Amino acid sequence: MRAQDEADIVACIPSLRRYARGLSADRERADDLVQDTLERAWGRFGLWQRRGEVRAWMFGIMHNLFIDRLRSQRSAPEQSAGDAFPESPDRATQADRLEVRDLDRALQRLPPEQRAILLLVGVEEMSYQEVAGVLGVPLGTVMSRLSRGRERLRAELEGREVSRTLQRVK
Incomplete structure (x- = not known):
């Protein structure tokens, strides 16, 4: 693997974290999803056919991992989205936090x-x-x-x- 390829993979991490957080609504599960995506991409980099960006390839890996986990958890009861957001005593941003929480809950539905x-x-x-x-x-x-x-x-x-x-x- 070339140094540029490694740099391209590392550059994807912030985007992968955002996407994983949006998919799972749980920071720990999102971090696990990113780690599993990076591990799979790193281990199977030789299979990437260099048709398009490495970023799109990695998002595809993450999406497939997420769907696989979703299928395996179908029998488990659904967790409430957004309960992990603590109420903030910070009045200056309270409305913003509530809007973000509402958006996150709506996205999870x-x-x-x-x-x-x-x-x-x-x-x-x-x-x-x-x-x-x-x-x-x-x-x-x-x-x-x-x-x-x-x-x-x-x-x-x-x-x-x-x-x-x-x-x-x-």
Whole structure:
């Protein structure tokens, strides 16, 4: 492995941590996810085919690890999102902290496939094409999940009920 390759992997760590925190809503689980992603990327770097950025490849690894863990935990009861946020006595930023907590709780109520796309596009500023490559889905799927995710997040934050019925398009 070249020194530049190592530097590229290390440069991804802050973005990976943000994405993992958004996916899991738990700092310890997010750190474990980042560590497992780095370990897998490091161990399988020879398999990377250098088609595209190493950043997108690593996000793909993380996403696959997250989905694998999600599938294995389906039988376990769902944990409440956001209970780990302590109430802050700091009055200057209290409203900001409440808004961030509400946003985090609303994000955690989204289906994982919508949450992942919202985080990659909105937080990591990836293009739709990059997200499609990371998640291994068609571009149209990215766009539709993003649209549905944004609408559902908006409804959650406004306290509206989200319609879960499918509409038939002719």
